[in-house]
Amino acid sequence: MSIIKQAAVVGGGVIGAGWVARLIENGIDVAVYDPAPDAQQKIEAVLLNSRHAYRKLTMAPRAKEGSLAYAASLADAVSQASLIIESVPERLDIKQSVYADIEKFAANDAIIASSTSGIMPTDLQADMQHPERLLVAHPFNPVYLLPLVEIVAGEKTSADIVTQASAIYQAMGMHPLVVKKEIEAFIADRLLEAVWRESLWLVKDGIATTKDIDDAIRYGFGLRWAQMGLFETYRIAGGEAGMRHFMEQFGPCLSWPWTKLMDVPEFNDELVDLIAGQSDEQSGHCSIRELERHRDDNLVAILQALKAKDWGAGKVLGDYEKQCYDKAAMSETQALEQDYSQPIRTFEMVIPTEWTDYNNHMNESRYLECFSQATDAFLRVIGVDADYVAAGNSYFTVETHIRHLDEVTALESVYTTTQVLAADGKKLKLFNSLYHSDGHLLAIGEHMLLHVSLETRRSSNPETAVAEKLAEISALQSALARPEGAGNAIQ
Known part of the structure; x- marks a missing residue:
């Protein structure tokens, strides 16, 4: 998944703040420059809404939120950025002046993307020293939820920059629409x-x-x-x-x-x-902030409904979630360097308020959700990722036993560990444990899974690479004590 580590946003209005939200939600560090005295206050108001929306938008594991720095100067903002997003007022002279300053301090290979809603990129890049790295990336409000971004190249824009930028936006859960010919106001606004x-x-x-x-x-x-x-x-x-x-x-x-x-x-x-x-x-x-909340809640509901049908903007969200799941699995196996001879840490999150009942305790169905996420993360560890499923294979859960041991409330942190109890051909038995961040046990879950061919809808043996990885982990964990509660039924 193509992604960057550092971005700059020049201009912190409605669109600039929306870009900040989209970027940091994807784990990208952002430096924002806006000399307006109330810029930080306005950006923080947008971030309050974006965090509210993202808690409900998807349960896919997302990257740790990127850092946000309010730069004292444009030079401080852009000097380390791979992507520089310009969202200043819609005046050609102002934008060209900003580009002149950006080019003094930014790396020569940094992409410069204008959020303009109508100015031709050829006009924007007319006075630049490196016009090949400028393009228009026109988003729609709210930027952190709506996936469309119109990519428009100027006469001097490099085709490679268009490709790079499109990959960056797609990795952030967006649908880059490359406009075939440069025209004022592009497509959607016309x-x-x-x-x-x-x-x-x-x-x-x-x-x-x-x-x-x-x-x-x-x-x-x-x-x-x-x-x-x-x-x-x-x-x-x-x-x-x-x-x-x-x-x-x-x-x-x-x-x-x-x-x-x-x-x-x-x-x-x-x-x-x-x-x-x-x-x-x-x-x-209604206040503007109330209307924004209603808008965001409705957009989340529409996106989720469309995702269930794998259609339109919902398909973009579904594809993005698959990337998030796979990326989370890779970070667990690579960055955390887990010891597979011990139960594997598979899932962690902060309990959202939407998961709790009138007592502020997590609903019992959400314990199953946590274990489902843990199982899914483990499957990605052994290679059952989006590509594996797309090729026609998967594991189906056929039986689950959950024991609830303690309560957890909204905004508390939890994590899961996963242990292999048995791995024999088509069958896979997992034992998940849900812990509070302080280490005490909240629940346990035992799960029986069958490997299935999605083409025949019948059980089948896993592919060689998956079977070998599963055998490796199963052998390493075979010396572990059988966890308390494993194999128990309701008395």
Whole structure:
């Protein structure tokens, strides 16, 4: 998984702060530079929301949160960075001035990515000494949740830089969309601008209020767009005959005088007052932070629902989780250098508040979740990773026995260890122990697994490399005492 260790963010507004959140959530150290006196306060407010969202977004093991430093100067921010994200105001002269300063202090091979929502990268890089390393990486708010990032190269941008940047963003759980030709406002914002212009006319002409417009989107086509986009939605609208029938049926509408997209209402105080007043009536009962929380909670729910269907943005989240699981397994085996002759430390986390009941104690179902994560981590240790599953093999849990020994509350740290009780051909028996970070035992779980061919859906022997690794660990742990409680049934 291609990833960097150090990044810089220049500009700590809404987008810059969102980038900070996305980066540190992926274990990347960030130095941010913004001379505004309230920059740190604004960034910390965004991080409060991002941490709230990520606790619910995925249970995949994520990297330890990267460090965050508020640099006193631009030089301090960019000097060690492999990726430098520019999120300053949308003025060409300001951005070009920032690039001139960045090039004085940054490494010559550092990637410079602009968050601009519309300025052409060729214009941005016009005065640079090393224009080949600049591109546009245009995200969408909230940056830490929405996976789309539009990658736009300028005339002098290196193709290799585009490839490198795309890999970096993909490793952070994003969907890099490389725009094939440079154009103002790129792809998504040009589509949004069309909807925005038409919406302004509908409100100005008294046909709809701001709430009516939002309702039309969120209760109707917005739900379709969220998981299929525009063309795939219309393909379905064409029935069995598909897109060709849709085009033949609705193509003539293009000549009807419906839209006002070629015209713009006069942007005056009257229009501003009308739109702002209706928006206040619609949403003024909530603070901006409350609206952000509602937005993030809804996005997490949509992403999780789409992930269950392996569809659209949910597929991006699912692929990202697989990377996180595999990376966590690699870090356990490499960085921790575990002694396989002892129970293997497989999983650790801080208990989220969502896992607890009215007494603030972890729900009993979450004990099983911890053991499921432990088993999954062990399987990755022996080579049953995303690639192994994609090749058509896996282990299925067929029986589980859990004994609850103590309570644990929200925000306390826990970890698991995994011991091999038996490994014989298709069968694998594991013993998981859940501990509080202070070392006392919270629960034990015994699990029987069968190796299965996903093609035939029948039990099968594991592949040679997995079988050998499992045999190695089983032999090393064979001298261990049988753990207390193993083999017990409910009395």
